[in-house]
Amino acid sequence: MALDLYAEDIVSHYEHPHNAGVMKDADASFHNYNASCGDDITIYLKLDKDKITDIKFKGTGCAVSVASASMLTDFAKGKSLKDVEGMNVKTIIGIIGIDPGPARLKCATLSLRTLKEAVFLYEHKEADRETKAL
Numbered sequence: 001m002a003l004d005l006y007a008e009d010i011v012s013h014y015e016h017p018h019n020a021g022v023m024k025d026a027d028a029s030f031h032n033y034n035a036s037c038g039d040d041i042t043i044y045l046k047l048d049k050d051k052i053t054d055i056k057f058k059g060t061g062c063a064v065s066v067a068s069a070s071m072l073t074d075f076a077k078g079k080s081l082k083d084v085e086g087m088n089v090k091t092i093i094g095i096i097g098i099d100p101g102p103a104r105l106k107c108a109t110l111s112l113r114t115l116k117e118a119v120f121l122y123e124h125k126e127a128d129r130e131t132k133a134l
Contacts, residue, residue, distance in 0.1 A: 013067035023056040030118035039065040043114045050081045064104045069111035084119045109134040
């Protein structure tokens with residue numbers, strides 16, 4: 001797929017984000033903020049045993065940040081908590097389809113870090129070093 005098509009997908013998810021909104025009856029949620037650029041996100045999870053049955057996010061930020069959250073929430077539906085714990089930078093790059101480069105990497109990974117922190121909090125676990133580094 002050409003880079004232009006990936007860029008179009010990012011713009012589309014930014015302008016019309018999937019799974020945007022607040023989930024009042026969430027089983028887990030976490031809020032995160034990217035101090036370097038001002039991106040701000042909260043992720044909400046509805047769980048059935050160890051599976052994500054619904055996911056929403058509310059946030060503001062740049063196109064990469066919002067589009068990554070939109071794409072990640074689509075990807076995470078139906079995943080197990082263990083699946084989420086195993087996600088990393090390569091996962092989010094694969095989901096969004098481009099390497100955002102060092103200047104935008106924190107923007108792209110903010111939603112992943114927030115999702116993983118929500119899962120760790122739900123499981124009463126400390127976030128691992130890799131998650132904290134996202």
